Amino acid sequence: MRAVFLLLGSLLFVGPVNAAEPAEPAANRAAAAEHGAKAGSVAAAIKEVTQPVKPPSVIKEAPMSGADRTLARDAAQREEELGVRLKASLARLEKANIAARQAAQRPRPVPRPRVVPAEPIAMVPHATHWDYEGENGPLRWGRINPAWSQCDSGQRQSPIDIRDGIRVDLEQIYFDYKPARFSVLDNGHTVQVNLGAGNTITVAGKMYELVQFHFHRPSEERINGRNFPMVAHLVHKDADGKLAVVAAMITEGAASPLVQTIWNNLPLEKNETTSPSMTIDVNQLLPVQREYYTYMGSITSPPCTEGVLWLVMKAPIQLSAPQMAIFARLYPMNARPIQIGSGRLIKESN
Numbered sequence: 472m473r474a475v476f477l478l479l480g481s482l483l484f485v486g487p488v489n490a491a492e493p494a495e496p497a498a499n500r501a502a503a504a505e506h507g508a509k510a511g512s513v514a515a516a517i518k519e520v521t522q523p524v525k526p527p528s529v530i531k532e533a534p535m536s537g538a539d540r541t542l543a544r545d546a547a548q549r550e551e552e553l554g555v556r557l558k559a560s561l562a563r564l565e566k567a568n569i570a571a572r573q574a575a576q577r578p579r580p581v582p583r584p585r586v587v588p589a590e591p592i593a594m595v596p597h598a599t600h601w602d603y604e605g606e607n608g609p610l611r612w613g614r615i616n617p618a619w620s621q622c623d624s625g626q627r628q629s630p631i632d633i634r635d636g637i638r639v640d641l642e643q644i645y646f647d648y649k650p651a652r653f654s655v656l657d658n659g660h661t662v663q664v665n666l667g668a669g670n671t672i673t674v675a676g677k678m679y680e681l682v683q684f685h686f687h688r689p690s691e692e693r694i695n696g697r698n699f700p701m702v703a704h705l706v707h708k709d710a711d712g713k714l715a716v717v718a719a720m721i722t723e724g725a726a727s728p729l730v731q732t733i734w735n736n737l738p739l740e741k742n743e744t745t746s747p748s749m750t751i752d753v754n755q756l757l758p759v760q761r762e763y764y765t766y767m768g769s770i771t772s773p774p775c776t777e778g779v780l781w782l783v784m785k786a787p788i789q790l791s792a793p794q795m796a797i798f799a800r801l802y803p804m805n806a807r808p809i810q811i812g813s814g815r816l817i818k819e820s821n
């Protein structure tokens with residue numbers, strides 16, 4: 472009997488362990504080992520219980536009356552019944568133990584590491600705002616946007632102070648401009664006139680098409696240290712996308728009918744374009760004398776791309792004072808500072 476009660480105590484102790492579902496794989500292993508040990512002791516206990524129960528020694532020791540015998544028989548019968556019930560419940564517990572052990576040994580679904588969606592790579596658009604003064608001024612252009620690094624690191628930047636050129640017989644630039652439709656854009660940095668196809672220059676055997684022209688105040692380039700009140704830049708592009716820029720210096724003098732037509736059609740808002748139904752003849756923006764300086768440089772605003780053929784006319788053109796004042800109202804200062812020459816060769820017409 473004592474063995475039976477000890478066994479019950481042991482099983483009661485096992486119960487809660489089975490009930491607790493370990494959460495971690497390491498805990499699983501420990502729990503499984505423990506279940507194994509407990510299950511072993513249960514099996515041993517069952518074996519013990521199934522041994523024939525010896526009749527109590529007291530029955531042998533003293534002769535019993537009929538009533539005593541009846542009592543003893545009843546007691547033996549109850550004990551036998553108890554043993555049967557215990558066997559049954561032990562068998563149930565054993566079954567439960569085996570199930571628990573199997574459950575512990577069954578590979579648990581390993582909790583998948585929670586996939587934290589990668590932080591979307593910040594598609595922070597690089598700044599594109601630049602200016603001629605202040606915190607977005609020319610000295611910072613190269614750091615505003617990585618694509619503009621040449622503004623800082625380039626060795627062939629424009630504008631330059633044109634001096635000490637070599638005088639040679641420069642081939643004349645062949646201008647093939649004809650009246651063309653145009654549109655006027657105030658792009659926030661200058662007034663720009665865009666042109667349709669058909670206006671070309673040919674220089675050193677290469678043909679470039681005029682794409683647009685625009686103005687700076689004062690002139691960006693200097694000639695022997697001197698700048699001009701304004702300059703017009705006529706931007707051309709060849710079939711490979713290479714640029715050639717003709718610069719026409721501007722002094723105060725006679726009114727320019729061409730520039731007047733452009734001012735007449737200035738858009739009222741920045742970044743808006745007007746496309747009047749008329750034509751302009753860009754020949755009017757060229758000086759009569761066509762001698763020029765030439766050197767390799769860059770565009771003078773971000774991204775400061777190099778490989779630009781510069782053709783700076785020696786003779787200036789003229790705008791009237793009121794025409795200059797109109798541009799000054801819009802852009803009092805839109806000139807990039809002079810860049811270092813870095814030993815570049817400058818050639819000039821004789």
Ligand SMILES: [Zn+2]
Pocket residue numbers: 685686687704771
């Ligand atoms: Zn320009």
